Amino acid sequence: MNSFKPCSKTLLSLALAGAVLSGCASAPTSPEGAANVRLQLNQLQADQQLAVLAPLAIKDAEQAVRVAEQPEKDSVLAAHRLVLAERKVALALTQAQTRQLEQQRTGLSQQRDEVRLAARSREAASARADASAARQDASGARSDAEQARQQAQQAANRENMALTEAASARDDARTAREQADASAATSAELRAQIAELNARPTDRGLVVTLGDVLFDTAQANLKSASSNHLVKLGQFLNKHPERTALIEGHTDNVGSAASNVLLSQRRAEAVKAFLVAQGIAASRLQASGKGLDMPLASNNTAEGRAQNRRVEVIIANIPQ
Incomplete structure (x- = not known):
């Protein structure tokens, strides 16, 4: 993950020093330290992976940086604008990095679900194969009948387990539907409250x-x-x-x-x-x-x- 650390105290010191020096000049110039904030913003905008994850925050930071770059005779105001711009750049970076981590987490969750599904499919296929083998053994010879019954019992146990898992899956689906209905009701209430405000x-x-x-x-x-x-x-x-x-x-x-x-x-x-x-x-x-x-x-x-x-x-x- 790309990152950089804004230095608020350093930028504030530079901005105040620049503001004092600029007060002696005939016309105000861009506050000292604004170039560092612009560099941090440019680094974030140049990172194609992060820039697309927080466009509004980056736009907000861009506006704040532009304001901070404007010449200002008022040293306190110039310093305030510079610190505000640095904070908005840091906020945009944090937001983009957070969303990048969320995307990575979602991808890992999907991979985990796929692995679980594949394992269950293999277990079900194995259970069916065992049951078929048990039936073939039972019809092959009376001497192997006891062994075939034991294998059939084992297969039945696996089948019961599969039925239990299927029932559990149905319960999970019902619970999910109930949660979805509750979430929809909550969302409707939230929308009404937002409209009222x-x-x-x-x-x-x-x-x-x-x-x-x-x-x-x-x-x-x-x-x-x-x-x-x-x-x-x-x-x-x-x-x-x-x-x-x-x-x-x-x-x-x-x-x-x-x-x-x-x-x-x-x-x-x-x-x-x-x-x-x-x-x-x-x-x-x-x-x-x-x-x-x-x-x-x-x-x-x-x-x-x-x-x-x-x-x-x-x-x-x-x-x-």
Whole structure:
């Protein structure tokens, strides 16, 4: 398996040093350390076996790397973008490697089933051959009759074992059908819950987008009228304790980048606190402020800025 280890501390140090030096120049340049992140991404994209296994994560990493490569006079923002890009590259690599291992595991499972089926076929053929030999011996001579009966008894025992195995196989098939029916019912209920949350399935998991109507302008305190949708989200997470959630705050480009990062973090923390109050374990929730770096629409219009002011809750998929 191909792998490389991103060095967050080294990249952050390089980015901060580059940002300090670039502040003395007449115009900002690409942050130092961005080339290393680009190299890591290029290595992943060049690996044909891994690149096809996590296309969306690689695309997300590509976008983050491009943002990190942009000249930025704000050294803190430049460092933040660089670390974010490195993490997204690492996430894409991990996702691709995980899926590669899953494919290998599936292949080994299929081989094991084929070996078991072949062994059972050989055992059944051997049992039929033994029974035929026993009948031939019984009709050949009276002196061999006792031996033939013993062989026939042995063959009968094997036949009974085969019948028992067949009955067990039927029971297994019935159990599988019952499990499939239960799974279908569970899937239908899950689809209904997802529809009620207005969640959309993505490669990262189920994404629930909460618009800026949850908060007053430039504030991070939740409005009382916004609790209904969050209560439904809390009920869903309580019904599925095996799932975790990443809460990401996003803003438009009004105001400085640093203030938007802080505002988006505070709003994400407010949503997390609300869900914890609904009985969700804090260890299942992670809050992250993305600031203005990941817009959904253009910030040149009021409508676009309204779409960019949001909180997204990414509910992780259940590992298979």
